Amino acid sequence: MAWVAATMLASLILLAVAGPLVWGTAADRPDLSAVLQGPSAAHPFGTDNLGRDLLARVLAGTRSSLLLALAATLLGATAGVLLGSSTAVVGPRARRGLAALINLLLAFPALLVALFLAVVFGAGADGALLALAVASVPGFARLAQTLAAGVAGTDHLAAARVLGLRRNRLLRRHVLPNIAEPLVLSTTTAAGTALVALSGLSFLGLGVQPPAFDWGQLLNQGLDRIYAQPLPALAPALAILYAALTFQLLGEVLAKGAARRGRPARPAGRPAARSGPADDELVLQVEDLTVELPTPDGVIRPVRGVDLSLRAGEIVGLVGESGSGKSLTALAVADLLPEHARVSRRTLHLLGADLAAMTPKDRHRHLATALAMVFQSPASALNPSLRVGTQLTEAVRAHRGARRAEAVEQATATLHRVALPPAVLRSRPHQLSGGQRQRVMIASGLMVRPALIIADEPTTALDVTVQRQITELLADIRRDTCAAVLFISHDIALVAGLCERVLVMYAGTVVESLPADRLATATRHPYTRALVESVPDLTGDRSRPLRTVPGASPDPLAPAPGCPFEPRCAHRQHRCAAEVPPLTGLDAGHRVACWHPLPPSAVPS
């Protein structure tokens, strides 16, 4: 697209420079023997009322049309930017006044303002130019005002800072595109708008006056006889269109160029590994699950070879720092990863059925009724514009063909199950508290009577007392419905209190898998041990913030060849940096991925 825009611009500039020189005389040569002719070999677009060649006039008119538009834009931009940025240096009162004035002026369409001013300034090229420049001032002023207020305060910049991006990366990725894009776009599109508006004024008879001419004027003259000969009107119309599109496209290309660096490329596809035999007792059986995500800096593998299985009625914790891949593991199981993510697995069985072997439609139906998800932030995970009742009942109505009354009845019962009154059905999410919303989320999952509930940090956004209520609710539900629960959390103390079995993830791999009651005394992996030791009293006060393990998790873009925990590990030896330790069974129900497991007796003081 870029070269198209560049070619179009170059051709316009060429025409503007050379047009009047080459076709100027032909454009002004009257020929009274050939007045108002239609298209012919000598005059491809016909002639005007003085017998002048219209093709020559359109080509020669390029310069005046373009020059006027550019002059008006530059004048308007300069004045507007001066006015707008002055809001940054004056006092708050004057700033508010100026901003209000700019707002009021912006309510009026620029064309109307220009028309009004053109009448006041008097018909003619100068009047039209000035009118247009003035009309474009408020737009530029608003833009400059916004930019002057600073990109520094914007939300996504703050978010980027939280993500820990470096300063020059911040500048390159987030600040520059956001300033450059609006400024460049506005000036370019404003030039196009100015050209169109000037043509419009000339078209009305307010702009360029004879004997001078521009496209708008030619269009005006052509339109009078469009019924007899469409070409004399079409030719200047096409010229205006061509120029307008050039500026439009140019703005587009420039804006795209500024924004491009933030966008991920599409990865090449990767065939999935063959799946193994199913184990019928398991609700969920996952083997060798890997997720690849393309990023602007290359493909990362946030989940690498994860094994995971749950039996009916079992509640399993999946623990790890943020970025360890635990949430992506859950999303991969639920088939909810973004489109560009690549998933491969040897086995992925839900209730004994091989998800990978199913048609998308069957997989869809199977997941719909067998699996329920509870997400972290109930504030954003519920649709703000739909009533709770609608959100509770829609899944059973869609998948179990339940009738409305039935579904409502079931929803009332389910709400009762999560200790909410039936009146909640008619509420909208913003009328509920955080804890109530999470109960609604859980109820919504329970409606389809799932065999597996995946709860991804369901209590992280809630305060401590509510946290305990929600985990107790999950434990009760598991007991009553025999659903398996996969409880994902960064809080190892919470998981220890709730779950039967715990998987610890680090840098996309499971590093230890053990019964929850061994967490306090018998962890074998140095990372798990460090996690446990960072909690002062594993079974006690959960309200204290989790102290993190010293050091940072590895760069996902440059995975080391050895144990991923090696740089932070106090027990590392030679082998650790060279080879990845496999997850190996120590005894029944306890597996660890470490070359040098710690002795089990080490009880934290």
Place this chain on the structure above:
Amino acid sequence: MSVPQWLRHRPWTAFWVRRAARLALSLGIVLTASFAMIRLVPGDPVRAALGVDAAPALVAARRHQLGLDQPFPTQFRHYLDGLLQGDLGTSLVTGAPVAELVRTRFPATLEIALLAFLLTLAVALPGGLLAAVHTRDGRRPHAELAFTALTAGLAGVPDFVAASGLTALLAVALPLLPVAGTAGAGSFVLPVIALALAPTAVLVRIVRVEALKVLSEDYMRTARSKRLPPARLYLRHAAPNMATASLTVAGSLLPAMIAGTVLVEKVFAWPGIGSAMAQSVVAQDYPVVQATVLITGSTVLLAGLLVDMLLALLDPRSAIREM
């Protein structure tokens, strides 16, 4: 504008008070501008209108008739008095009352502007959502490119150029539709399309971006995790959440559409306010110019008010926050 103490705890009242104050101020600007215009024009507008060789007595009489020989404040009072009584003066060219002209022509302008706006919404809202659904998460990059190129191109087509082109193609080259005038439903087609073309292209792009944003929200993930049928997913879960943002943008396109009627009506000789403005501007018939500027400007402002009211009804909380 700062908020008086008593309004702090009445967000709705505060919202309407501010909105009304803004409307009053803008209407004041339109009134003053339309009044000032005839006094600001270089030279003597009456002489210009009557011709250079008009008898001085005639010019003086006409000036007196227009009240131009009185001091400005008196003139302004008379102007406002006249407006309140529905008196917009008389045309310098035809001598007919301008109010009559406005009355007969305003409905025609309103019709095409309204139809064009509705057409824009009817195409852009579903179109943008559909485009988002089919191109989200980097799906179908070629379709996305085609969509971007097409909408960028269409968004750049000026309304009066579209009007000329459509006339040449569909009324002259292929005589399917009337070239001009208001003969039957067919005559609405071209003016409405010409007015709606570029705004639709602009809006459909923005709706797509809005829809992409909504589709990546947590609650959409929740809805997807319920495996709802696509129609329900997009119409029931996504659409209501993009309505506000999309309508805000659509509303911001409305003023330019109303202004566009001036040029488009001229192309189609549409008997509305716009073509009256175009004619009177060239004929230097200032009372008519004044009235048409006043009417068009006020229409823009009232349309803005209507859009804001609609948005406030749709999404009360964000409306109040905006102010």
